[in-house]
Amino acid sequence: MVKEWKTLCPQVNDIARKVGLFIAQQSQSFDRKATEYKGLNNLVSYVDREAENRLVEALSKLLPEAGFITEENETTHQISTKQLHWIIDPLDGTTNFIHGLPVFAISIGLMHENQMVLGVVYEVNRRECFYATLGGGAFCNAVKIQVSPILQLKEALLATGFPYHWFDKNEIYLKILNELMQRSHGLRRMGSAAVDLAYVACGRFEGFFEFNLSPWDVAAGSLLVQEAGGKVGTFGKAQDFIFGKEIIAAGAIFEEMQEIIQKLWH
Incomplete structure (x- = not known):
């Protein structure tokens, strides 16, 4: 299965980049009047929802057998009996996005049974695509990355x-x-x-x-x-x-x- 996740990852990266482009374009003309409240200080906009729709549509075609756990669609919040689940935040940093602060990202994880096997974080404004597969290492824009060696x-x-x-x-x-x-x-x-x-x-x-x-x-x-x-x-x-x-x-x-x-x- 490890090989399968590695083969899948570049396609997920491409999906994240395409939806990231949509988010970046919307950020240039976003009107804060379009903001909605899901709860206290819990903001959402049409950009979150449209980005999620695009991600779900593309990932469904990529892996039809997988279920979804997503932020904006309440019907997808519960784990089903499926072995595979995409866990998605279409716009992590919505408050930043709404206020024009350029720190927000797309987060896409794939869980097989109870283990994460694939993860992609696309930082929209810096156009940095961080990705990893189980047992395959972690990368940013094709360059291998490692945690800090600082000991203290x-x-x-x-x-x-x-x-x-x-x-x-x-x-x-x-x-x-x-x-x-x-x-x-x-x-x-x-x-x-x-x-x-x-x-x-x-x-x-x-x-x-x-x-x-x-x-x-x-x-x-x-x-x-x-x-x-x-x-x-x-x-x-x-x-x-x-x-x-x-x-x-x-x-x-x-x-x-x-x-x-x-x-x-x-």
Whole structure:
């Protein structure tokens, strides 16, 4: 099956690039009046929906036997009895997109049974296509990538995401940020978990953590990190970083970073 995923990946990359071009074109003339609210600070637009429609249509033709778990179509959220599932975020970083901040991406993951086997993150504005297949390594625009070799947190640049609609753990979260900012080169909040994970995979960030995430935020990026030589796990009670709503991803600083977060997270 490994060979099959490698054969499939270039076609998924092409699909991501084509839909990415549509998103880039729309960003030039997007009117914020077209924004809708799915919930508190949870934004969506016709661009998200149209991008998802295009992805689902193209991927359905590519792999007709696969099901879908996608952000915008509620009917696809539940795991079915199918062995293969595409896990898709058509526009990760919607809030950035709506505000004209050029950090947003397409995230496409393929899960076989309970294992990620293919992941593509296409960063629209930089036209960087990050991709990985199980056992096949990780790449960006055909160049092999690896996680950062930095060994100590004190030399690391970290990424995270701030809560935007679930604020119960704000006090704990701020304690973690306070601890990490004193022990590292700093923290960045890019506004797209898919981009954060891709940047960990290629060594731009040494580590990333966030909670209250959805599977489509992390499915593709988690495989990128693992295939680039990094580690991915959780820091609370969840065991599953795809569906457990929390994730930590890093290179050599993984254990040090995880230990600090776990001590404060309760």
